[in-house]
Amino acid sequence: MNNTKINAKLFPNWVTGFSDGESSFSVSLNQNNKCRTGWQVVPAFVIELKDKDISLLYRIQVYFGVGKVQTIKNKGHAVYVVNSIKDICNIVIPNFFLINTLY
Numbered sequence: 257m258n259n260t261k262i263n264a265k266l267f268p269n270w271v272t273g274f275s276d277g278e279s280s281f282s283v284s285l286n287q288n289n290k291c292r293t294g295w296q297v298v299p300a301f302v303i304e305l306k307d308k309d310i311s312l313l314y315r316i317q318v319y320f321g322v323g324k325v326q327t328i329k330n331k332g333h334a335v336y337v338v339n340s341i342k343d344i345c346n347i348v349i350p351n352f353f354l355i356n357t358l359y
Contacts, residue, residue, distance in 0.1 A: 310334040
């Protein structure tokens with residue numbers, strides 16, 4: 257993969273608009289006896305695209321500076337996922353508010 261292409265700057269307005277159409281936020285509960293309540297809360301910010309567009313997901317990962325990109329082998333797709341509630345609250349969500357305050 258070409259690092260120059262991956263590091264090419266994405267504009268905040270573009271990321272916001274693209275995310276509006278292609279991303280989702282979700283929260284899952286998993287039973288986990290190691291947690292005090294017996295349940296683990298797993299937040300997620302996800303963008304899923306065809307695997308041919310994986311370089312775009314890497315560019316979005318570089319833009320946010322958090323998360324991971326993975327391929328979904330049997331589906332022919334790739335995903336960018338942020339599961340850290342800290343990263344979602346401090347990096348991903350503020351990006352959308354920043355755009356709205358600029359105009």
